[in-house]
Amino acid sequence: MTMDALLPIIIQIVTGIIGGQAVGAAVKQAAMGQLPKILSGAIGGVAGGQILGALMGGDAATGGALGGMLGDVVGGAGGGAILTGIVGAIMGSMNKR
Template identity: 55%
Template sequence: METIIPLIVQAISGAVGGGVVGNLVKQISMNMLPKLLSGAIGGVAGGTALAGMMGGGDATAGLDIGSLIAQIGGGAVGGGALTGIVGMVMKNMNKG
């Protein structure tokens, strides 16, 4: 159970980050579901990477405030980044 909570935090913050980026960048003409899914996937990747760098070792090992902030921040940034990439790829695919 201790390993699933950080992943849920990362996925939720990634979905939020993906939704925000998708709404801010008007060139990303995606429906809400792809924004949230790409955000959640990017959030887990980004949150795990940042928490691992900041906390050292296993990113899912602890629930202290430092690792929680790293998971939320990394999740939001990772989710936003992946949503932006997916949006741009989808835009370019629709052009051609």
Template identity: 45%
Template sequence: MEQILINLVGGAIGGNASGAALKQFDMGTVLNTVAGAVGGGVLGQILTALIPVLQSGNLDVGSIIGQLVGGGAGGVILQIIAGLIKSKMA
């Protein structure tokens, strides 16, 4: 459960960071957060399945950083995709 929360937080941070950095894909704070959290949760779970070190039952610094980075990357990716779709529809 902690791993999912870390992924969601990392994704939300990544989604907001990419929205702030790439204004053409910015959807506003709430939508950036939601898209980032969803992307972070999904990619974080995929990475957890592919990289066994991230599955360790104990929360050491390395696994937490790995989860945050994976979640952040997923958040950035999904936020950019959603922002691209929104900008094309407008």
């Protein structure tokens, strides 16, 4: 794999973790540890970045570097936040039993 192929995935992982950490800090009743927040943020970041990239019609190689990178950042942060919120809600409901 070339750096051109890896850079969007790295951006999606990092911004997904940031989005997951933000949601984890905002939703304290979920009582999630760091590992679930990091993993769900990273996985959600890659998924969100890929989905947004597909919806925007390409990636950095075809759509321009800035537009592709912006999609990776927004999709990564959003996907990481959404998946972390879902995992937090599930973990929170399991802890209440």
